[in-house]
Amino acid sequence: MARIAFILLTHKDPQRVIDQARRLTASGDFVAIHFDRNAPAEDYRRIRDALADSPGVTFAARRMKCGWGDWSLVAATLETLRAAARDFPQATHFYLLSGDCMPIKSAEYARSFLDGEDCDYIESVDFFDGNWIKTGIRDERLIYRHWFNERRNKTLFYASIDLQKRLGLNRRLPEGLQIMIGSQWWCLRRQTVEAVLDLIAGWPQMVRFFRTTWIPDETFFQTLVAHVVPRARIRSRSLTFLMFTDYGMPVTFYNDHYDLLLRQDFLFARKISGEALDLRQRLGQLWQAEDQAFPISAEGPRLFGFLTGRGRIGRRFAPRFWETDGSLGRSRVVHLIVAKKWHIAKRLTRRIRTLTEIPAVDYVFNETEAGLPDMGGVASSLAKRERHRRALLKLMFERFEFDRLVLCLDPAALSLIRDFAADRAEARILFIDSRFDDDYLRGHMRRMGLASDSTPPEMYRRLLPVVRGDLEDEAERLRDMEFEHFETMAGHLPADLNAGAIARFLDVPAAIAQDLAATPKLFAD
Known part of the structure; x- marks a missing residue:
């Protein structure tokens, strides 16, 4: 039977982290936590003290100061993944979550789902041919080195790209590695995690390459999993339900989204609003449910597009x-x-x-x-x-x-x-x-x-x-x-x-x- 070790990346709201860890381990599964080093030290101590007696909980050996788009997110994931693989030998699957994620199925359903097929769930499409990137820089993510974070220092970020472009400092991709891209939220089998960690240990040049790519959390695991696992064993999809608005921002779910979320063909969803207390309580109880049926209709994205589109009358009718x-x-x-x-x-x-x-x-x-x-x-x-x-x-x-x-x-x-x-x-x-x-x-x-x-x-x-x-x-x-x-x-x-x-x-x-x-x-x- 599948047993899941959740790789939990968090950066705020210590009580929510504590509640989430207790909820997930109550079903007999495991949780490995990384709490952003940018957060207050007293918040981290509070989490450690509250979960000290929980045998199903472990922590990353090192905490990273995480910044969106840079290597720190991958580094934090790797630290937490290594801790989970070491401390939970019974775990058969490793599932990456954020503090804003909540289950939309029961643990019983999740285990049955994972037992149903011997495969990894990670969105993984060809970086250059897959047309996955819709906005922003594309090839520049890889062929130039990125030492600055666009959100913290936009001027230096783009000045660095322009300088490398003028000097012709394009770099080669790691030989023998097809670069893949996809959602950062994945669920991998133990043998896949072990193979990825072994690959990282034996190929330091490859790691150095990804350290200076832009948004590597969308390419690192996606590329390495496709390198060590036959394509027939990869399902190119995430098991975490998320949607984006017209402006590229993640859709936030509230109390009245409970029925919609349960009907999606996913195990978890993000982002759940911190203010949606009723939704959080109901989804928390759902994880412990037994013998509950989950009819799947998966109309969420189309329904969201329809309802939000109604407020944009006139904007879609410009002449071509x-x-x-x-x-x-x-x-x-x-x-x-x-x-x-x-x-x-x-x-x-x-x-x-x-x-x-x-x-x-x-x-x-x-x-x-x-x-x-x-x-x-x-x-x-x-x-x-x-x-x-x-x-x-x-x-x-x-x-x-x-x-x-x-x-x-x-x-x-x-x-x-x-x-x-x-x-x-x-x-x-x-x-x-x-x-x-x-x-x-x-x-x-x-x-x-x-x-x-x-x-x-x-x-x-x-x-x-x-x-x-x-x-x-x-x-x-x-x-x-x-x-x-x-x-x-x-x-x-x-x-x-x-x-x-x-x-x-x-x-x-x-x-x-x-x-x-x-x-x-x-x-x-």
Whole structure:
């Protein structure tokens, strides 16, 4: 059975460290602690005194003054890892944690999970080809030597890089070592830890290289584990759930995140707010739970992105530079059916194809199969279609050999709607106004990935008004744009009003518009 030695890196709040160590060892596991030497000495003494009688707790032999981005974090981890490997021979796995981490599964579940597969869990992708670094310097992390910390002395940090660059002081990477990168939070088997420590002891030049790289906690263990362990035995992922905001800052979890955290496919989560006392208490009790099931839905990142994105209206709809030139042509008409309930819009386009000669396609920017003719490479992916939206429509006009075209758009696609309305071609909009009952909204949440079959009723209850309000807001923003040619139809409106809207939208005779409005089960869900 798996027994875990937790490598606990901490720098503040001694009582929280004490509580965390007692909680984790109460299940029969172990804890090795490093407490930052930048912290007050009396805080460290308090931790040592409180845990002196705990046989499952040990401490790093040396304490480091840790700084974000530099070697000290790796050095602190190594000191603590060596202590754990020495003092806890029964440990089968070594799990790196911070003081802001809390369990989101039980110890029973964690052991069963680790027993299920003989492998290491560490995110490890190729440094140069993996596209893992999104912002900041990249190759410069490795090829130049870093003696200064960017956060403590930004001027010297960048001056040092510029000087090395001007003098051509690029250095070679350690021969025979493929540099890997990934999250610093890992869980490794004992044999892997022992192999890494042996490699470090026998290869001092490699250690000297990493000592002067930038942010080595994202490359050191990731590289060494991949060097000593076959790829088939590495799962390139962390078992600690964390997310980042649009600004690159870690998301902090609070009391109302308990249900969301438990449904993620991870064993621990960070960062848990120090003020979230109820969440901390519940997660602390969870570690001791027995026979508890954990339905996994893993919708956390998508749900967080949805909820935070709602507060950024207007920022995502800026025109793309490659769309600012070109036109569909003054003589052409684009008929846009805008509907959140896609099945209604597609019933109408199917009927339009039957009763008129106007070409009509479906949600070409949302669905691969949308009634498109052969368009070549420009239609090979949804991303390419949206990126080359006007080129796509021009080709569609040419393929259909017609100067009018009907297509469907979701109300959320305001950038597309605004772009087509601004073209020299005439754009007409038919908005299908829909009512959304709770059953539809639940299905909508599942389709968006905000919920799953295992999502508890309480989460649905809390999300329903949020999602309903979001859909209503989409419709209001569409109306507020005050397009010149804008019609509305709805299932609750009289048939003659819907027929009139269709007649003006498509410029078809009244009889055909009435037949279209009377499409069987048009508004049925």
